[in-house]
Amino acid sequence: MPLATELRERFNIHPDPGAAVIALAGNPNTGKSTIFNALTGLKQHTGNWPGKTVLQTQGTFHFGGKKYILVDLPGTYSLLANSAEEIVTRDFLCFARPDATVVVTDATCLERNLNLALQVMEITSKVIVCVNFIDEARRKNIFIDVDCLARELGVPVVVTAARNGLGLTELKAGIDALARGQIVTSPRRLIYDPDIEEAVARLEEKIPGEIKEWINARWLALRIIDHDRSTLDNIRQYFKVPEWGVLRERYKYCPT
The missing domain is CATH 3.40.50.300 (P-loop containing nucleotide triphosphate hydrolases)
Structure with a gap:
């Protein structure tokens, strides 16, 4: 399926x-x-x-x-x-x-x-x-x-x-x-402080390709920085990616 x-x-x-x-x-x-x-x-x-x-x-x-x-x-x-x-x-x-x-x-x-x-x-x-x-x-x-x-x-x-x-x-x-794809949008992008933007860019590079194909990588990087465990748990459930602790260790940017 x-x-x-x-x-x-x-x-x-x-x-x-x-x-x-x-x-x-x-x-x-x-x-x-x-x-x-x-x-x-x-x-x-x-x-x-x-x-x-x-x-x-x-x-x-x-x-x-x-x-x-x-x-x-x-x-x-x-x-x-x-x-x-x-x-x-x-x-x-x-x-x-x-x-x-x-x-x-x-x-x-x-x-x-x-x-x-x-x-x-x-x-x-x-x-x-x-x-x-x-x-x-x-x-x-x-x-x-x-x-x-x-x-x-x-x-x-x-x-x-x-x-x-x-x-x-x-x-x-x-x-x-x-x-139908007859309209191409360009949604307004919120720009954050430079240190946050740097962290987001580095996180986006580390997010697995199969997840990037399905979920906006920038949004997901922001959720990781925000320590949004609910989102990460659901991604693990739907995409069978590593557990939360492994994700935190991989990305390094989640607050403790």
Whole structure:
């Protein structure tokens, strides 16, 4: 069984041949569930994430003759794996490798939501940012320069008012283009202090090639520096790499 299929099935994702898997991420109260329901309609089902009490919701929609499986990830403020919701979201983005990820944000408090968007963009480049509640933002005289935001983030940006159906066709078109590889993104890269950047560069060179092919090596190097044992344990589980102690000794940069 191909690795992509095997890992997705561990998350209870069983796509039909030719179907694309799309992740829907975002902070709580950004209208993410409204967008999910609007895109999938009645073509959805729920269950639990494997080994978690966190609810998993999947649905489907079609666009441009292609089937899309939309996975509604738990609402979360970060990917630092301090809660079950954060662990589920992080692991799905890392190991299930969706064909595209939509990060839903609230136009009325955009700066607060971009933290998660930037974290997602450290894991995957296949990101589209959805700025929801644009109708409420306009009522509050908040102006979003969509073109400027897209340039700054390096990924497509679509505005929506999901409750009114505004922008949903444009969102589907953006998802379709991104999943088909018709859009090439260049996510904004966060630059850290020089000593951290030096450590990241040296760590990236030591990460095994089979892991680099699947997980963003820069993001993984940052997790090693951050002593993120949860991530390393899951990598060991999925890729059968050495245990944590051996990894720490190999990389030398994990804090004690």
